[in-house]
Amino acid sequence: MTRVATGPIIRVDGLRKVFGSVIAVDGISFVVERGETFGILGPNGAGKTTTLEIMETLQKPSGGSVSVDGFDVVADAWTVKSRIGVQLQSAAFYPELTLVQLLKMFAALYDIRVDPLTILRRFQLEEKAKTFYDKLSGGQKQRFNLASTLLHRPSIIFLDEPTTGLDPQARINLWELIREVRSEGVTVVMTTHYMEEAEQLCDRLAIMDHGQIIATGTPQVLLDELLATGFRKPVIRQDATLEDVFLWKTGHSLRDE
Amino acid sequence: MSEFAIAHNSGMRRRSPSQLRALAALSYYPFIAMMRNVATFAFGLIFPIVFIAVFGLIGGGIGGIRVGIVSGTASGPVKEGLDRMPNLILVPGDRAELERQLRLGNLEGVIAASGGAVSLEVNASSQQSGMVQLFVQSALDQANLRASGVSSPTYALSVGQVEGRRGRYIDFALPGQVGLAMLSTAIFGTVFGLLYLKKSLVLKRLFATPVHGLTIVHGLTILLGQGLARLALVMLQTAVILAVGVLAFGFQLANGWITFVAMMAMSALGLIVFLGFGLIIAGRTNDENSASPLANLVTMPQFLLSGVFFSTDVFPSWVRIFADNLPLSYFNTAMRQIAAESASFTELLPSILGLCAWGVAAYLVASRTFKWV
Numbered sequence: 001m002t003r004v005a006t007g008p009i010i011r012v013d014g015l016r017k018v019f020g021s022v023i024a025v026d027g028i029s030f031v032v033e034r035g036e037t038f039g040i041l042g043p044n045g046a047g048k049t050t051t052l053e054i055m056e057t058l059q060k061p062s063g064g065s066v067s068v069d070g071f072d073v074v075a076d077a078w079t080v081k082s083r084i085g086v087q088l089q090s091a092a093f094y095p096e097l098t099l100v101q102l103l104k105m106f107a108a109l110y111d112i113r114v115d116p117l118t119i120l121r122r123f124q125l126e127e128k129a130k131t132f133y134d135k136l137s138g139g140q141k142q143r144f145n146l147a148s149t150l151l152h153r154p155s156i157i158f159l160d161e162p163t164t165g166l167d168p169q170a171r172i173n174l175w176e177l178i179r180e181v182r183s184e185g186v187t188v189v190m191t192t193h194y195m196e197e198a199e200q201l202c203d204r205l206a207i208m209d210h211g212q213i214i215a216t217g218t219p220q221v222l223l224d225e226l227l228a229t230g231f232r233k234p235v236i237r238q239d240a241t242l243e244d245v246f247l248w249k250t251g252h253s254l255r256d257e
Numbered sequence: 258m259s260e261f262a263i264a265h266n267s268g269m270r271r272r273s274p275s276q277l278r279a280l281a282a283l284s285y286y287p288f289i290a291m292m293r294n295v296a297t298f299a300f301g302l303i304f305p306i307v308f309i310a311v312f313g314l315i316g317g318g319i320g321g322i323r324v325g326i327v328s329g330t331a332s333g334p335v336k337e338g339l340d341r342m343p344n345l346i347l348v349p350g351d352r353a354e355l356e357r358q359l360r361l362g363n364l365e366g367v368i369a370a371s372g373g374a375v376s377l378e379v380n381a382s383s384q385q386s387g388m389v390q391l392f393v394q395s396a397l398d399q400a401n402l403r404a405s406g407v408s409s410p411t412y413a414l415s416v417g418q419v420e421g422r423r424g425r426y427i428d429f430a431l432p433g434q435v436g437l438a439m440l441s442t443a444i445f446g447t448v449f450g451l452l453y454l455k456k457s458l459v460l461k462r463l464f465a466t467p468v469h470g471l472t473i474v475h476g477l478t479i480l481l482g483q484g485l486a487r488l489a490l491v492m493l494q495t496a497v498i499l500a501v502g503v504l505a506f507g508f509q510l511a512n513g514w515i516t517f518v519a520m521m522a523m524s525a526l527g528l529i530v531f532l533g534f535g536l537i538i539a540g541r542t543n544d545e546n547s548a549s550p551l552a553n554l555v556t557m558p559q560f561l562l563s564g565v566f567f568s569t570d571v572f573p574s575w576v577r578i579f580a581d582n583l584p585l586s587y588f589n590t591a592m593r594q595i596a597a598e599s600a601s602f603t604e605l606l607p608s609i610l611g612l613c614a615w616g617v618a619a620y621l622v623a624s625r626t627f628k629w630v
Contacts, residue, residue, distance in 0.1 A: 056465055081467040092462035096290040108282030109466040 009034040009156060009187050010055060014064035017050050017211075024050045026211035027064065032156075032204075037178070037188040039202035041195075043250055047211040048191040049089065049160055055189065056086050056158050069155050082110065085149035085157035089164070091141060095134035099125060099144060102133060103151065110152035123147040123177065139170025146177055150186070157181065159190040163197060175200055195242040209250045276478060279468045283482025287450075288489050297446060301494050305438040306501050312430035313506030322385055322392070323348055325355030327369040334403060335370055338396035345392050365389045428509055431502045432592035433565040435520065436585055438494045439527050440556055442487055447535025448552050451483065452545060460629065476629060484532055488525060495524040511599035519595045527588045530612050533619025534584075540627030559585035584615035 008031035017025040025047045032038040040048045053059045055066055057077040066073045069083045093102050103116040120126045123143040128136060136144060142162055149157050162178070163171040171194075178201055182188055192198055198205055199219050207215040207222075215222060222245045231248070233240055291297045326339070328349045339345060348355070348364060355367045359380055366389040367378045377393050379386035402410060454460040460479070468478050499517060502508030510516040534555050542548040562569065562576070563585035569577055580586060591608035594600035602609075 058461060058464055078467050081465060084465075086462065086465035088458045088462055088465075090458055092458035094286065094290040094459060095457075096293040097286060101286060101289065105282050105286040106466065108278050109463070109468050111278055 007034075008032060009069055010038075010189065011067045012051070012055070012064070013066070015051065015054065015061055015066055016063035017047070017054060017059065018062045023211050025054070025061075028206075028208070028211070028213045029064075030206050030213060030216060032187060032189055035182070035185055035187055036203040037182050037190065037201050039198045039205045040189070040191045040208060041193075041198055041205055041246060042191075042208035046208040046250075048208055051208070052158055052160055052189070052191060056084060057081055058086075082152070083155050085152070085154035087145045087149045087157065087159045087162060089160045091133065092145075093133045093148075095132060098130050098132055099136075100129050102144075103148065106148055106151050112152050114151060119147050119151065137170075138166050139173060142166060142170070142174055143177065146174070146181070150181065154186065156187040156189065159188065161191055161193065163192070163194065171197070195246050199242045207246065207249050215245075215249050276468070279466075280478050280482055280485075283463075283468070283479055284485035284489070287483055288486035291446070291450070291486060291490055297442075297490070300441050300445065301438055301490060302497055304441075305434040305494070305498050308434050308437070309427070309431055309498065309502055309506060312434075313427045313502075322346065322365045322389055323363070324389060324393075325350055325358060325364045325367040327352045327355060327367065330369045330371060332370075334400040335375060335397065338400045339368070339393070341399075342392050342396055344388075345396075366393070368393060425507075427502065427506050428597065429568070429593070430566070431498065431506075431508050432520075432596050433589055435495050435498050435524060435592060436527065436563070436589045437560065437565050438498060439491050439524055439588070440531055440559060440585055442491050442494065443528050443531030444535045444538070444552050444556050446487055446490070447483070447532055448539045448542075448548050449545065451535075451539035452542065452548055455543065455629075464629075480536070484529075487532065488528055491524055491528040492521060495521055509596070511595070511597055516595055516599055519599075520592060523588070523591055523595060526609070526612065530584060530588075530616035530619065533616055533623055536623040536627060537619060540623055559583050562586070564589045582611065584612055587611035587615070 010032035012031070013029050015025055015028050016023070028047075028051065040051060042048050050059065054061050055068060055073060057073050057080050060074060068080045071079045071083070073080050097105070099120060100116040103114060103119060107114045107116075117126060117129060120129055123146065125140060125144055125147070128140060128144075133141070133144065146157075146159070146162070149159070159178070163174055166174065175197070178188060178190075182201075188201075190201070202219065204218050205216065205222065206213045215225075217225070219242055223240055223242065226240055226245050226248055229248075231240060231244065233244070322344055323346045325348045326336075328351060339347060348358075350358075352367070352369065355364060356378065358364045359367050359378060362380060362383065365380065365383055365385045369376045375393070375397060377390065379389055451460075454463075460476075463479050464476060499508070499510075499520060503510060510520075538548055538551045538555065542551065559565075562572075562580040563583045564580075565585070569580045569586065572580055581590075587608040591600075591605050591612070594605060594608070598604075
């Protein structure tokens with residue numbers, strides 16, 4: 001096994017995932033460059049989380065290949081696991097354990113030594129050290145989530161809708177932390193429903209719908225693409241927002257949950 | 258260490274994570290979490306202790322026959338004679354009320370006396386009525402003897418006693434309660450515990466960590482950790498139940514500490530076997546609604562038929578063939594043999610083999626049907 005130290009950190013090639021007769025992911029290909037923040041956008045049911053979970057080794061692909069940090073997610077799943085940090089969509093911690101206990105548990109699972117208080121301090125959770133995960137506010141939970149994701153200093157972290165359900169202040173606070181993580185050289189792959197969030201954080205985006213990638217590029221490229229079709233906002237203060245790109249690409253109809 | 262300000266070095270050398278440390282963490286922290294869970298605590302410790310307390314009280318109080326005595330009627334030697342009867346519990350009250358209780362079957366007899374004339378009413382449909390008559394007659398006989406100045410009767414009965422074990426209900430009930438607590442922890446604890454971990458994504462989050470276990474089987478370390486945590490809980494339960502039984506209610510351990518250790522070991526074996534049933538249910542269901550009936554289907558017949566509260570002797574023989582071969586019956590039988598007779602391993606072997614056979618079957622089914630998501 002030779003590792004490629006340069007070039008894209010994630011390569012997704014012709015990835016397919018089928019559940020029974022439902023095609024969740026329909027032959028998608030993209031790359032994530034080392035050190036960038038890459039956003040996957042799309043309506044519910046578009047296949048974002050499935051794609052993410054295949055990259056996280058939590059699901060097996062039905063077809064195609066995915067390599068993360070030079071390792072195949074199927075053949076070298078355990079190596080991949082030790083190089084990535086994973087934040088799931090909702091609470092994924094024992095509610096009856098304190099933050100310090102949870103960090104110690106995860107440290108043991110990654111076989112590393114950590115100082116829980118130093119980590120909590122960095123995420124403004126120091127005074128919550130002895131608090132149960134259950135008793136945290138939404139923003140605190142997501143900060144703790146991020147902290148646990150970074151515990152073993154992974155090369156890549158995956159964030160599934162990190163700011164869903166947060167109030168604007170908590171959201172801006174989390175954006176700051178994600179930018180900080182990126183500035184330290186960690187590659188960030190995230191999904192989101194918020195176009196503003198994608199505009200604020202992501203270097204590049206992929207928009208998914210019905211299991212396929214229907215657009216990729218930097219936020220600016222996507223905006224320019226839309227504007228090139230002659231699109232103009234009725235009341236012009238800003239030529240277009242990313243939200244317009246999103247709706248242009250995916251349509252206006254309401255989706256089921 | 259662990260300063261995140263240091264940029265990540267992707268070329269950093271990584272050891273393969275220590276799976277023993279991971280297993281220790283996956284046993285210890287779920288155990289801590291369980292101990293903080295109110296339901297675990299209540300079902301595991303408080304309920305069995307409450308049951309034992311109730312049975313302990315039964316052992317002391319219900320041994321006698323309840324007989325009403327009309328207030329103000331009996332006095333003197335007759336009353337003294339009746340008071341001395343060890344098996345009679347005298348309930349004073351007015352005649353009408355006592356007779357009502359007698360008809361309801363709450364009393365076995367009603368005594369009234371005026372001077373030398375003692376009247377006794379008994380419930381004709383009660384099997385105890387003959388006994389009551391005998392006791393009252395005996396009390397009157399003694400009073401008569403004393404009244405006629407006989408202090409050393411011509412004919413006297415002497416009763417010899419063998420040093421037997423006091424056959425009290427607590428001694429029967431306590432091993433059953435250990436079994437009850439163990440079965441609850443193994444089935445309900447495992448099923449609802451694992452379902453919660455599934456639904457709350459804790460399990461998925463654990464799968465994202467590089468814990469591939471002592472074997473190549475996916476997630477076995479996580480299950481093993483869960484099992485060890487429950488094992489620790491059951492050891493604690495058994496120890497507490499036995500301690501309360503011995504210290505507060507005079508539960509008898511046939512051979513002291515050796516019996517205690519043997520009962521602890523048996524509980525461990527029992528938990529390992531019943532965990533298999535918990536895994537079958539947890540592995541086949543995805544929510545509490547479908548798991549709950551299954552868990553009850555496994556536990557309820559055993560609570561009733563496996564001699565938890567009363568001996569399986571009471572069942573007709575065709576029911577006993579079924580009842581005596583349930584896994585909890587094997588467990589309870591072995592526990593009672595250990596507690597009462599300090600049975601040797603050879604004597605316990607049939608029960609242990611029976612239990613193990615169920616265990617092998619359960620794990621075989623579980624391993625073929627278990628689904629993580």
